[in-house]
Amino acid sequence: MVTALPLLTAPQASAAPANAPADAPAAEFVARPPAWQRCDPDQPAAYECATIKVPLDYRRPSGRTIDLAISRMRSENPAKRHGVLLLNPGGPGGPGLDLPLQLNEQMPKGVREQYDLIGFDPRGVGASSPVSCQLAPEEQEIMRPYRPESFPSDVAWARTVADKCREKAGAVLPFITTRNTARDMDAIRSALGERKISYLGYSYGTYLGAVYTQMFPARTDRFVLDSGVDPQRIWRGMLQVWASEAEPAFARWTRWTAQRSAEYGLGDTPEAVSRTFWALVARADKDPIPLDGMKLTGDDIRARRALFFYPAQAAPAVKALKDAADGEPAALSPAQRKLLLPTAEPAADNGTAAFLAVVCGDTEWPRYPEQYERETVRDKARYPLYGDFTSGIKPCAFWSRPIEAPTPMRTGAPVMTVQNEWDSQTPLVSGQGLHRALAGSRMVLAEGGEGHGVYLVDPASCVAAPVEAYLTTGRLPALDVTCHSAPGAAERRAASPGPSLPSPFLF
Template identity: 30%
Template sequence: MPFNPPLAPRSKGRRRLAVGALVTSLFGQLLAGTAVAAPSDTTPSAKTPSPGRIAWEPCESPSGQGTFECATIKVPVDWKRPRGATIDLALARHLATDPERRIGSLLINPGGPGGSGVDFALDAPDSFSPELLERFDIVGFDPRGIGRSNPVMCDEDRVGAQAELLYPDSASSFAALREANRALGENCRDLTGPLVDHMDTASVIRDMDAIRVGLGEKRISYYGVSYGTGIGQQYAERYPHRVRAMTLDSNMDHSLDNWNYQKTETVAMEESYGQFADWCARTPSCVLHDRDARALFDSLYQRAEAGELVLPGDPPYTVTTQDLQGVAFGYMYDPATWFDFAQFLSDTDAADPAAGRTLRQRGEPTPFGYLPVMCQDYDFNVSSYATLPRYERKLARLAPVTRLNSLAWTDLTGCQDWPTEVTNPPHRLRVDGTPPILVTNSRYDVATPHSWGSNAARQIGREAVFLTYDGVGHGDYWLSPCARDAIDTYLITLKAPREGTHCPAIWPTGPSAQRQSPTGDLINPLPDLLGAGTHR
């Protein structure tokens, strides 16, 4: 699920570092977009775009592995005006390695909003099991406004100006934030065109069904992770009889109001950090093994809050509370990074220049598709600044160590007075008539909490089968061999695990320089595709 925009260079006053830029530096740069292509106009007499069969052409993955084809498909900018302007969506597919036993197409989405489904598909030989690769064409698409599909572009300086204000501490700074949000949204519209007003998930699922038609499939199989589960949930709701199989891994909950969105995310952050602290206490090779990691974070937070957490350098770096929360959030995506996280906390406490070097790293500016989606899918507006400190006090009582969830908080603040309409407002899912849908969630998921997955499964109802991975992290397919096997078996055979199945937690035993997942020889692609901690 989601993006915290990077800040402009730090000011001479109290200097802040945006969560997005910070965590991107830890996990690799975000997906780079292509140049902006203006939507193409059709004449008023033109017929509704009909994709027909997709015209595939051979293409290669960056690794050179696998047999791939690439294509584009034309869809309306506004599905309510199908004869109006159109854009081209980019697609890639990895052809089934056992074509005689091919089941069909498996559409995939890696989340975000902002992750590239094309790159997700190009990573398929390294990221999905040989069994899935044998039986399915793995098909990824860049959703509208993302990656190669007419990316939303915004002025870097306006992105930075907004990011400086995402943690308002007064009515005047809240007013400045609202002004910056509106200016940024209007700038995105100026640079990108009318597509900015049609980035909601309801439009994406219409696009996905056009892809289904173009593939020549009566029914599709689908695997979505993180925000990709929101696409799957709403596709199943609108097109239940066009689903063959669907796995929703690390789930969104599109039914939440503002407070419950903040509450569930913050509780997930606190619980995830608690799991890290407990792991460190029982793991001798953790550098904080002999210390109380909860007390350490609280001490660092209080020092940062007082402006007393300064790292040496030229110039010195004053660590903010937002820095600490953002770094902690990012490291909760995958326990494989916890040895590094423990070292970072130790270095920061000791005022080691190594921590300062980590904090000073910056990601390159990127296209900005995240908020245009989130601000049309959720009504985050609050009536006045007074709501924010009230939320902060309540959240701090729920999460006395970590205080709040940085991603959820900047979703809330980043959408204040955003200039587009909430065209796809939150609602309870109404799914009826699909085959069984496999819903999976980690017990401790900092981006898409376990309560979101269980609530989504309840909303789906009898069609849902809910599986819990009892560990920490985001993206069960790469965290748990048990979950991966259940997902593979279900997608291939349509045999779902028993309702309420639990998969055991897996804990890191030694530092790892690679993104190797515990699921065989697979590589977890999400950190590179999304920038962990900056998207869902």
């Protein structure tokens, strides 16, 4: 990832008239052309960066501005150039400035030469006027297990984080939203002098792209929305779907593992495998299990719910846990270690602050701690692997109320959605919800595909051909497409040079 880029600040952008209607300025805001320069002496000269100015509040386009860091790698074949392809890696809170550099070598020539690849750090992120709540590492732990005795302290934590964010960045955070980021995408379009934009967005980037199609339908060209966020679940429901959809993934894992009982020794029926796992969780709750220099509690084990979307990775990892609990040597591969062991806490809070700004600021959340506790107890019983983590209280309960309503999906959007069948972050039901919400869209489903992110992320995925046909011709398939991808994507991804998606904590 590029961490420090010498950016040029473009001249002040032109603004819409001061008396423009409250919901119209974005359509009239025209950013000045960027002043491009080489991003970094250590990077290719073709990788260029710039900064444009955009309004903090598009209702007041002549008021305070913020920086928007953008990047590009131009098509090397102007005769075949179709336009620009904006890129977003997900989040909210994921930086995207280096995506053109990442994808330049990954896209087939027939796709690559049609586009200038355009990256950007979304507002509030990375090099785009980054926000901070000055949160300590332990304050950034959003997904917390429920214990009756600790719930009052969880409420205090959620209130403290919201208060800190208001104190440190309250003038900016209300405007770090998906709708304003979509307006920023349109500002990039105007700065580049383009009539329309094409787009490749992953994960949260699918919702951002969907919102753009509703706000600016006449400026929407070829859009690929990979690993879909369901607009009807924004945002608490997108956390809760992690819990509900972890249960069928866990059941699939128990069946897979039972069929290989001679290899793993975790049980010869799905029920026996499940009992082995839950016995390990109970043991770890009483006596944390030492593994690779860490001690894992039962909550730590449950927190790794994404593990079970990869049966071939989960079975040896759970076996290693059982071996460690029994005092035997436990060996983990790098992929298993990444999926099983807790990750280090971030040192800075920019990603967390931007995540909270969008997730809490896009929609209204319940305001009463008692409701969270009731629903957390209910969902821990319904979805024992992860239900309490997702339904538990969040800083959004104490956040300032949103400045805009969520974006309704009412306008037809002839775009392509792409989905793995077994995706831990944006599960299949979420991708199907996005497809349903966008009338006229076509869905490409990788049946059997595992993992989060498909096109270019999993270089062996069967989705490549239909995606590339759409990006090169602009023609969608007549019907939805279902193809078959072999499992084992975690191992392939470990060696893949494709685009990096944000931390598994994010969408």
